[in-house]
Amino acid sequence: MPTIRLFYALWPDAPLATHLATWADQARTHAHGRVMRTETLHMTLAFLGSVEQEIADELIDATPFHRLIPGAVTLDRYGVFARQRILWAGPSQVPDLLQATHDGLWLWLSAFGVMPPAQPFRPHVTLLRNIERNDPPAADPPPLTWRYDRMVLVASESSTGGSRYRVVAQSRPQPV
Numbered sequence: 003m004p005t006i007r008l009f010y011a012l013w014p015d016a017p018l019a020t021h022l023a024t025w026a027d028q029a030r031t032h033a034h035g036r037v038m039r040t041e042t043l044h045m046t047l048a049f050l051g052s053v054e055q056e057i058a059d060e061l062i063d064a065t066p067f068h069r070l071i072p073g074a075v076t077l078d079r080y081g082v083f084a085r086q087r088i089l090w091a092g093p094s095q096v097p098d099l100l101q102a103t104h105d106g107l108w109l110w111l112s113a114f115g116v117m118p119p120a121q122p123f124r125p126h127v128t129l130l131r132n133i134e135r136n137d138p139p140a141a142d143p144p145p146l147t148w149r150y151d152r153m154v155l156v157a158s159e160s161s162t163g164g165s166r167y168r169v170v171a172q173s174r175p176q177p178v
């Protein structure tokens with residue numbers, strides 16, 4: 003049975019992604035490493051890992067109908083995941099609504115037989131990979147508010163030089 007590597011994410015619009023890319027450039031002067039391409043910057047809500055194609059097809063069909071309650075998250079800090087050698091930007095406070103969106107998404111996914119990870123939700127945008135030191139820059143970035151009203155389902159395909167992301171579905175925004 004063929005499988006496909008999937009994750010759900012919030013995807014920034016172009017101005018927000020460009021703004022985050024300037025943070026990546028600034029952080030690189032401190033931590034070195036590899037800057038993520040601007041068009042790949044995102045915040046993962048749920049990493050599903052390898053999913054059978056049949057389930058993936060069901061998720062692709064169902065995703066438009068899993069509407070998110072629109073919300074906002076303020077990115078105001080840098081952090082590192084030392085083991086993964088990642089530098090990220092994220093919120094110092096996880097908004098209750100974003101946490102509920104994450105929890106509700108995993109509850110919904112359980113109906114498809116996809117089980118949540120043991121680790122708690124750590125919302126972040128990876129800016130740099132293969133960093134060369136384990137501490138974030140001394141100064142945090144100025145707060146940047148990200149408003150979202152939908153999520154995307156992304157297929158992650160291995161390619162030379164990293165992963166290639168392909169958006170395969172997105173949730174419909176709430177009707178106004």
Ligand code: 2AM
Pocket residue numbers: 009044045046049088127128158
């Ligand atoms: P990361 O940026 O911190 O690596 C695609 O890999 C997305 O899913 C990335 O945002 C990645 O986070 C996230 N992710 C979460 N858990 C993962 C895991 N166990 N393996 C790979 N990616 C994971």
